[in-house]
Amino acid sequence: MWRPLLLLSLLLCNDLTIAKATESTQLIILPSQHGDRTCSAPDRNLNDKPIIGILTHPGVGTFDAPRDHSLSYYEKNVSYIAASYVKFAETGGARVIPLIYNEPQERLFQKLELVNGVIFTGGWAKEGLYFDIVQKIFGKVLEKNDAGEHFPVYAMCLGFEILSMIISQSRDILERFNSVYYASSLQFIENANIEGTLFQRFSPELLKKISTDCLVLQNHQFGISPDNFLANPSLSSFFSILTTSADKDGKTYVSTIRSKRYPVTAFQWHPEKNAFEWGSSEIPHSEDAIQVTQHAANYLVSEARKSLNRPSHEEVLSNLIYNYKLTYSGYKGSGNDEAYIFT
Template identity: 65%
Template sequence: VIYFTHIISLSLSFSSSTLRILSTIYSASLSEMWSYVCLPFLLLFWNDLAVAKASESIFLPTQTGADSSRAFGPVCSSPDPNLNYRPVIGILSHPGDGASGRLTNDTSTTYIAASYVKFAEAGGARVIPLIYNEPEELLFQKLELVNGVIFTGGWAKKYEYFDIVKKIFNKALERNDAGEHFPVFGICLGFELMSIIISQNRDILERFDAEDNASSLQFVENINIKGTLFQRFPPELL
């Protein structure tokens, strides 16, 4: 605008050739000015377009294959904000009220000690109760919703409780054999029941009498504890 006004004011005193020179200078200056103004916007638009295109397809390193165009792109998918990625652990209930019948003597009563729930939650998991005496169809529907199972401590080694533990354990084996990582964690009675199921020997358990005895674990020779719970144990406990 400044150049244009200046040209108009001097047009009466300058020759036509002079006007052509000034007009050329004005046009060049205006073009240069638009370049400075538009270039940042073009760069910003191009950057946004590149980011949007990159977010459409995100690949793992093994998925890039021989396609070199993806070699330096994103390598993992962004989390879905609508999904909860915390694992869900099913805890099997135990017969009784957990208080030796002081709360109720109903034979259909079942309980899960809060300590097992807190144990799973302390590791970042969510918990679903698996009621051992509920209809099996419902129980196995819930089993399909969990990422692992905990068998708790207790006293019930026979009859209906043992049968349902065995069925759940076999379901877990099927899922692991199919390639799914489905852990089963047994505590006290839970570990004993798994020992009976795996060995197919109900007499495998032996009585013992020990109290306040801090002893180390004794492993068989050449055992590999890498990747197991015992890998993190200090040497003095092994």
């Protein structure tokens, strides 16, 4: 008796399987069934091949040579870019042209015309030729924006400090802080408007975590307290404070600012290190920390895409960072794992 019932059950099950398979097959649309399809035209208002110029910094940038912060670096005609800054720009989908701070200025500013944005890196130099070149490049950037070209700047650590000195017109604006190789959180100021800033890209969860967890690396001895920043009319009218942080002694300093008028963002922290530097145990490498790096890179390059400057293909190729040798220096521990050295 059970055999006919079993056979009937198997037949019914088989019919249902065939019906489901037939139904599933009908949902599959082959390319030929779409008819003629073309990809949507690219947005002509955006530049999908952005180039970021990164200004070199005096010295060799590695721990294979003495860390002598003297003018001998200028005399030796040596400068560098930590590779993490290059990788950072590439993460967002840009290529890099090095702006060699001590090359003939005519050549330097010709290169500036090939890029769609600029990064001022971390470092130590706050005077001499390097300071003068940062000031001149920044002046050109403001001119470009005033003339209608969207031209972004990212200034990190030393870059933050030099822009603060330039805008405030004071070499005494900086204060001492104890934040050398120190992971920290970012505290958003009350009623901070993050619309149109890097932080608008963060998920609500990541926004919460970056204010409670140590997701960014600080590595600086100088900074500006919020009170002194706001007390300087030039600084407070040019920049909006987005975040503050505390050093190892609990002293609070301004950690992220955004220009009120120009596409200029400055970080006292290092958005490039989380994903690309490994020399210090303080550098955050969690998935959340990597997201911070990726969002920061994507935001910079999204701003650069708004630049309509499109130099010739040949000019770009002959000036890209790929024309230079990369030096590995990670054996020495903390510092830059890799650097491009220009002599």
